[in-house]
Amino acid sequence: MRSVEEFVREEVAREEVALPSAQGEAEHPALALANSAVALPGGHTADLLGTPAQAEQWLTQRDLAPAGTGLAEVCATQLRSLREQVRSLLASRVADRPAPPAAVAAINDAMTRVPTASLLLWDEKTGPYRATPHPTTAIVDHALAVIATDAADLLTSADAARLTACASPPCNRFLLKHGRRQWCSTRCGDRARAARAYARRTATE
Ligand SMILES: [Zn+2]
Numbered sequence: 001m002r003s004v005e006e007f008v009r010e011e012v013a014r015e016e017v018a019l020p021s022a023q024g025e026a027e028h029p030a031l032a033l034a035n036s037a038v039a040l041p042g043g044h045t046a047d048l049l050g051t052p053a054q055a056e057q058w059l060t061q062r063d064l065a066p067a068g069t070g071l072a073e074v075c076a077t078q079l080r081s082l083r084e085q086v087r088s089l090l091a092s093r094v095a096d097r098p099a100p101p102a103a104v105a106a107i108n109d110a111m112t113r114v115p116t117a118s119l120l121l122w123d124e125k126t127g128p129y130r131a132t133p134h135p136t137t138a139i140v141d142h143a144l145a146v147i148a149t150d151a152a153d154l155l156t157s158a159d160a161a162r163l164t165a166c167a168s169p170p171c172n173r174f175l176l177k178h179g180r181r182q183w184c185s186t187r188c189g190d191r192a193r194a195a196r197a198y199a200r201r202t203a204t205e
Helices: 004-018 029-034 052-061 075-094 101-113 135-156 160-162 186-204
Strands: 037-040 044-047 120-123 127-133 162-163 175-176
Touching: 029 101, 029 135, 029 175, 037 052, 052 075, 075 101, 075 135, 075 162, 075 175, 101 120, 160 162
Parallel strands: none
Antiparallel strands: 037 044, 120 127, 162 175
């Protein structure tokens, strides 16, 4: 039988699946990564990278990993860690304040760590040979590099001027603004409008 926690987690996950992508996520995997743990009303968070299987699905949906990669928890942790660094950089850009040096370093590290050559290995019996690093590690490193590169591109491109944080609490997503819209989704817009209407009503009563 499912526990209450499991039930809530599944409900929250279902709600998250129904949440459309924020503006800009399709072009920017870094923005999609930043938005992959969504704060929902009621104090819940829907984490699309909550388990290695979910993280793998997230990567394959964006063509960042082939199906059946077999992601391990350590790989999912790397993705979640990069997410925090990307979020920190986006928040700094939106607030127009200097970024934490550790976040900048993490992006540069992810961009440059990706191996470009198969390694030279030496077997005691059969001698030297070339081999690519552990395939799963190589796939994950490559995905991290693509996302980090996109984050660097996003922050330094003309798109950066359109970067904003969703203005509908408790939502924590970022988006690229189109016109005056400050919300990541119509659902957040509806919630913000309902909150404003409620505030007006209680003020006049
Ligand atoms: Zn939102």
